[in-house]
Amino acid sequence: MSTSSKVIPQSRVNSLFISYSRRDIGFVKRLDASLREIGIDPWIDWDDIHGAEEWRTAITKGIVGADTFVCIISPDSVESVECGKELEQAIALNKRIVPLLHRKAANIHPTLSKLNWILFRETDDFDAALQTLIEVVNTDLDYVRMHTRLLQRAGEWEGNHREDSYLLRGVDLAASEAWLYQEILRDPHPTELHKNYIAKSREAEDAHNRVVAAGEQAKHM
Known part of the structure; x- marks a missing residue:
């Protein structure tokens, strides 16, 4: 099928892929709800069905189709094999990567260490951090x-x-x-x-x- 006669369509909103550990699901649900309130519909894997071919294909399509790859940093996400795979795929695809620090962690991936983090710790102002995230993902x-x-x-x-x-x-x-x-x-x-x-x-x-x-x-x- 040829698509030569069609102009590439414009996306309605900025699309995000959120990579996280299940240990941080409460925070991710709050973040998801806040983003949806302003018209941003993040791609989030809620199912926790690792290993299935269909699941891996869905993850890949989600990362490829996202304008921004959001990485939730915590001790559990840093140690997660699946989060590591998602990050490596985002790096290979030259995706825009935005790290959110939710819980202090060690052994951070070198790529994440070089980026500016948005602070979403329990002691931080959630609404102010959310506004920073929105400004970052809407840049260029x-x-x-x-x-x-x-x-x-x-x-x-x-x-x-x-x-x-x-x-x-x-x-x-x-x-x-x-x-x-x-x-x-x-x-x-x-x-x-x-x-x-x-x-x-x-x-x-x-x-x-x-x-x-x-x-x-x-x-x-």
Whole structure:
């Protein structure tokens, strides 16, 4: 199925994936309710069914489709194998990662250690921290949304043996190239898959345009 004639749709709201330990579920439920009140619908795994193929696929799709990966830091999340896997996947996909410190922990992942944390400890002002989180996730929102949409499109292309029908064309391609030119000044940076997808789309578009131009030239000979 070709999507070449459709402009990449705009997301209605910023989407978040929240990675957490079940020991922090009370805090996560409060955070979820507060975000929903302002129109943000986070992706949260409530089921605790680890290991099933369907569950792992759902987690992956949730991370790929999220504009921001929110990591709840606590001693239990730091020690959680599943939280570790989710974080590594977010890092590999160059997702925007926002750490929330809920409970003091040691042995923090190096990537998280380098980022600015939002303090959501019991002694902190929850509403003030929530406002900071909202401001962070809304920063460069158009750029981040494009990162997400292109990653999804590139994933479809990759998953369908890189068929040309999944490549970008026309206004989609022009918008994607303009987005790519911003990468030096913006975070998160594109992945290699982003870059390969846009490059292959440009190659296919140029090849198509050459064929069309040759056909037009032949008509006037």
